[in-house]
Amino acid sequence: xxxxxxxxxxxxxxxxxxxxxxxxxxxxxxxxxxxxxxxxxxxxxxxxxxxxxxxxxxxxxxxxxxxxxxxxxxxxxxxxxxxxxxxxxxxxxxxxxxxxxxxxxxxxxxxxxxxxxxxxxxxxxxxxxxxxxxxxxxxxxxxxxxxxxxxxxxxxxxxxxxxxxxxxxxxxxxxxxxxxxxxxxxxxxxxxxxxxxxxxxxxxxxxxxxxxxxxxxxxxxxxxxxxxxxxxxxxxxxxxxxxxxxxxxxxxxxxxxxxxxxxxxxxxxxxxxxxxxxxxxxxxxx
Amino acid sequence: xxxxxxxxxxxxxxxxxxxxxxxxxxxxxxxxxxxxxxxxxxxxxxxxxxxxxxxxxxxxxxxxxxxxxxxxxxxxxxxxxxxxxxxxxxxxxxxxxxxxxxxxxxxxxxxxxxxxxxxxxxxxxxxxxxxxxxxxxxxxxxxxxxxxxxxxxxxxxxxxxxxxxxxxxxxxxxxxxxxxxxxxxxxxxxxxxxxxxxxxxxxxxxxxxxxxxxxxxxxxxxxxxxxxxx
Numbered sequence: 191x192x193x194x195x196x197x198x199x200x201x202x203x204x205x206x207x208x209x210x211x212x213x214x215x216x217x218x219x220x221x222x223x224x225x226x227x228x229x230x231x232x233x234x235x236x237x238x239x240x241x242x243x244x245x246x247x248x249x250x251x252x253x254x255x256x257x258x259x260x261x262x263x264x265x266x267x268x269x270x271x272x273x274x275x276x277x278x279x280x281x282x283x284x285x286x287x288x289x290x291x292x293x294x295x296x297x298x299x300x301x302x303x304x305x306x307x308x309x310x311x312x313x314x315x316x317x318x319x320x321x322x323x324x325x326x327x328x329x330x331x332x333x334x335x336x337x338x339x340x341x342x343x344x345x346x347x348x349x350x351x352x353x354x355x356x357x358x359x360x361x362x363x364x365x366x367x368x369x370x371x372x373x374x375x376x377x378x379x380x381x382x383x384x385x386x387x388x389x390x391x392x393x394x395x396x397x398x399x400x401x402x403x404x405x406x407x408x409x410x411x412x413x414x415x416x417x418x419x420x421x422x423x424x425x426x427x428x429x430x431x432x433x434x435x436x437x438x439x440x441x442x443x444x445x446x447x448x449x450x451x452x453x454x455x456x457x458x459x460x461x462x463x464x465x466x467x468x469x470x471x472x473x474x475x476x
Numbered sequence: 477x478x479x480x481x482x483x484x485x486x487x488x489x490x491x492x493x494x495x496x497x498x499x500x501x502x503x504x505x506x507x508x509x510x511x512x513x514x515x516x517x518x519x520x521x522x523x524x525x526x527x528x529x530x531x532x533x534x535x536x537x538x539x540x541x542x543x544x545x546x547x548x549x550x551x552x553x554x555x556x557x558x559x560x561x562x563x564x565x566x567x568x569x570x571x572x573x574x575x576x577x578x579x580x581x582x583x584x585x586x587x588x589x590x591x592x593x594x595x596x597x598x599x600x601x602x603x604x605x606x607x608x609x610x611x612x613x614x615x616x617x618x619x620x621x622x623x624x625x626x627x628x629x630x631x632x633x634x635x636x637x638x639x640x641x642x643x644x645x646x647x648x649x650x651x652x653x654x655x656x657x658x659x660x661x662x663x664x665x666x667x668x669x670x671x672x673x674x675x676x677x678x679x680x681x682x683x684x685x686x687x688x689x690x691x692x693x694x695x696x697x698x699x700x701x702x703x704x705x706x
Contacts, residue, residue: 200614204610204611207606207607208607221639221640226659226663252598253590253594253595253598253599254599254601255602256595256598256599257603287580288587288590288591288595291582295582319514320514320517320518320521321510321513321514322517324509324510324513324514325510327506327510328506328507328510328514331507332507335507335510335511336510336514341578342578343576398666399666399670400674400678402666402670402671402674403671403675417638417639448638448639449639449641451610452635452636452638452639452641453641454610455609455610455613455635456635456636458610458613458614459613459628459632461614462614462615462617462618463618466618466619466620
């Protein structure tokens with residue numbers, strides 16, 4: 191038995207992972223989520239600021255992280271729509287632009303079509319700028335120097351929503367969904383910390399540990415990976431029961447494959463170490 | 477001269493950024509430097525594209541190993557660039573301005589390539605990590621030393637604490653003792669031990685960055701300009 195396990199073909203492990211992930215996806219089974227303080231703080235702030243507050247979304251990620259980060263983007267945009275906040279969208283990642291447009295189309299223009307939110311009055315899409323963190327620095331004093339027009343080429347001075355916006359200090363909240371550089375750290379260093387603008391960060395799991403030192407003084411909330419999205423969805427569902435429906439809880443649904451995948455990995459670590467110690471007892475390699 | 481002028485540009489721009497941080501009057505200089513940087517960053521995309529094209533063309537013409545992949549790279553590069561620049565299939569809502577559509581407008585060829593080729597490919601490659609992590613968990617994560625055992629124990633707690641499994645396994649723990657639950661232990665690990673370690677690393681990196689920046693500003697370190705042969 192030990193010999194078989196020692197020489198276990200890795201394809202069996204791949205198959206086990208496939209089953210662990212695909213099974214819950216097909217079964218559509220999910221588990222309850224309880225918001226942690228990191229997420230609840232972010233939710234409460236969006237809830238607390240007056241209706242019609244200015245919220246800047248910087249979606250700094252690419253398709254490789256879309257599966258991990260899109261549920262939190264969706265649920266935060268949804269929450270801002272419910273609160274009728276004014277939304278400003280931008281990205282510092284070149285391949286983040288279509289993902290940004292997808293959220294506007296899917297949530298603002300489709301899901302909230304009955305609110306008749308208008309581009310230029312209720313939301314604006316600044317688009318992409320290649321200047322990385324320098325974009326944030328200059329936006330701190332003058333947004334129009336980095337984005338003279340919106341994505342449609344319309345001058346910001348001619349857009350009702352941006353006519354009276356001059357710099358980042360006009361934002362009541364910045365939401366940065368980040369998968370790397372430029373992203374979370376740059377928004378802390380050049381916006382939230384020097385200008386004192388409240389910042390909520392959504393980050394990938396691998397990047398989340400780097401975000402903890404900034405909470406809560408430089409970052410008022412943190413949504414870490416799918417778990418963070420699921421917790422935000424739970425907070426939204428607690429406040430607005432309509433949003434407990436399955437179609438609004440993509441993050442919670444994606445936690446089920448993660449649940450089984452984590453259990454499988456724990457099982458594999460235990461099994462691997464069991465083999466290792468069995469080898470040691472038998473006088474094998476140390 | 478070849479290295480002095482770029483150094484002077486870097487030094488002056490760096491000094492402007494530092495001064496503007498402390499002196500509000502200099503903020504307009506910083507914004508000006510920022511706009512220059514933005515233009516340079518945009519040009520860097522063009523240079524990067526040209527370099528990619530040249531490198532892969534060389535590889536194809538020399539029939540070096542893997543030249544077929546280079547050919548695929550070049551074909552996809554040219555196709556994406558062409559349909560994006562020509563805005564193929566991206567129709568403008570303004571009849572008088574047919575070229576006013578955004579290059580990646582929904583329904584356009586570049587949008588289609590992004591949604592149905594680039595997006596699934598990137599997601600697939602990233603998703604493969606789950607399989608490699610599972611294989612590594614079985615073969616590499618061994619409690620060989622005390623440090624490795626501590627690391628494994630921490631990983632166990634965080635893996636359980638980040639899913640409903642942790643909540644369920646410690647559901648019998650009274651609410652007055654959250655630190656005895658897996659989610660509670662995870663919060664302590666991330667909020668205390670991780671934060672302390674991260675802060676130490678960040679302070680160390682910040683000091684290193686400050687020292688390196690000073691060397692660049694003073695012209696002591698010019699390695700970023702390349703050697704004379706470059």
